[in-house]
Amino acid sequence: MQLVVLIKQTFDTEEKIELANGAVAEDGVKFIMNPYDEYALEEALRLREAHGGSVTVVSCGTDRATETLRTALAMGADEAVLIAQDGLPDDGSAVAAVLATAVRELKPDLVLAGLFAVDRGAGSIALQVAERLGLPSASAVLKLSVEDGGGAAGGQAASRASWGGGDGRIAVAERDTEWGVETVAIPLPALITAQQGLNEPRYPSLPGIMKAKRKPLRQLGAAELGLDAAALAPRTERASLLPPPARAAGRKLSGAPAEQAEQLAELLQREAKLF
């Protein structure tokens, strides 16, 4: 089974965000693999262990993202592809166009991504990739298996992936929604996004780290993917960057617990005008 995992390098979640000269300051910041992408990668590694095949991690980022891709290789991915973000507009649709083109060439049976990246938090790009490639999708997946059957035999339409693939198999996914945990079956090739709880990602082992140094990591420019200017044209732009609104200092309530509870109820009603 050909597995492709979309990976983004993000700020460590411990980092404070400092704004300087209209940008987020990156000096001295620790970078990590987007935590949701770790779940996606771990799941891909487990699927490979169960079904055979290979895992390719794909990222669109700066040179610095090679560190994160090496971590992915050390965890057990077979190959990595880094598409230079340099020269691309700051817009999700351009990144989606680039990733879709790179993924198509890899002819995956299953594409895995994180539910969202903890920096931008939009959760849009992976699903834009699915739409561009004609792939079914299941988002916010908590549990995943790949099974034979279903598909056309079960009256289920085939994936529209241009490369065929999938071998008539289906992905069965439990996903986290606002209406409950929903179990869906979708035909492969497909895309899923990983929700927290899907698995417990492994740490890279020492031999894994050694091996990762020799694994292939291809670096490409967006131009090498043969995308035209229209596909890469930005649809949106950032107009400004702002710190969060400051919160006025609060106060601690005193007295015995019963008095504190009474005061709080009173303050919420009269001062905060909540009830």
Added chain:
Amino acid sequence: MTDTTVKALVYAECLDGKLRRVALEALGAARLLAGDGGSVHAVLVGGGPGAALQEAAAELAARGAGVVHVVDDPALAGFAPEAYAAAIGAAVAAAQPSIIVLGHTAAGRELAPRVAAGIGGGHVADVTAIEPGGDGGAAALLTRPLYAGKAFEQRRFLPGAPQVITVRPNNLPVAEPVAPGGEGWIAALPYQAPPLWTVVRGIARKAGGTVDLAEADVIVAGGRGVRSPEGFAPLAALAEVLGGAVGASRGACDAGYCDYALQIGQTGKTVTPKLYIACGISGAIQHLAGMSQSRVIVAINKDPEAPIFGVADYGIVGDLFEVVPLLTQRFRTLFNKTG
């Protein structure tokens, strides 16, 4: 002077046969973006018994949707994203809007990227505030959080790009009713379901609280300090009296006291209720990112040095197992007296 072009289309999401409040917030956003002269359409999607689309349609028409396109088809009984996206696509074809607004919900987050990629548009996600662009042709400024609220950006669409926007629940005002006589009309929209990929095999409904975290006005959240799954019971009781939902820190989720679905923070849900009560939560930076935009924050923690007090409007240094039941009792009496 009548401008017949449709400016904006709203995907009006229903949950359990009822229009969600975020659908009315999306309608409000669409009316704001369309401006005084621009007309706004809505599309309602569902199928099968219990969809109750007519009631929802009437409400949308009364709140400023010029036309409510109703797509009622058995293929839409379960949430098959491809079928829902196609239904929105049918409404886009009928109305030719330049702006499409959805809620930033489980369904909206799934549909908006597909709709945007399908029409070659851009997607600005998780919008928390809107400054309309005005008649001079300036683009509207759309505020959205970065790093779950550690910073914010304002984005705008570039000229000519179809615009897809998802709005975060609980942040924008709902569309107000229009003057009597100004109601829109309701029309069934012809729809041919695409070949279906998604087979919904089952839904395990969430136990307990029916109030959704993202839309809750009040959230009572527990951390590692609740000490056990049972420790959430007093929090649930308080949430019930206040008509709110129960949330959690990752500490509580990791410890197995509750589901990850309840997790609030940078790698969980970002919430903006009117009132957030943090019980036994220390206030790690990842947690603060997800809740510090709440209107009023209350912290209950044994440790006077806990960082959560740094963002709390009201702090109680004390044992949550003592304080929370007292609060529940207090509110119960208050509400019985006043209402």
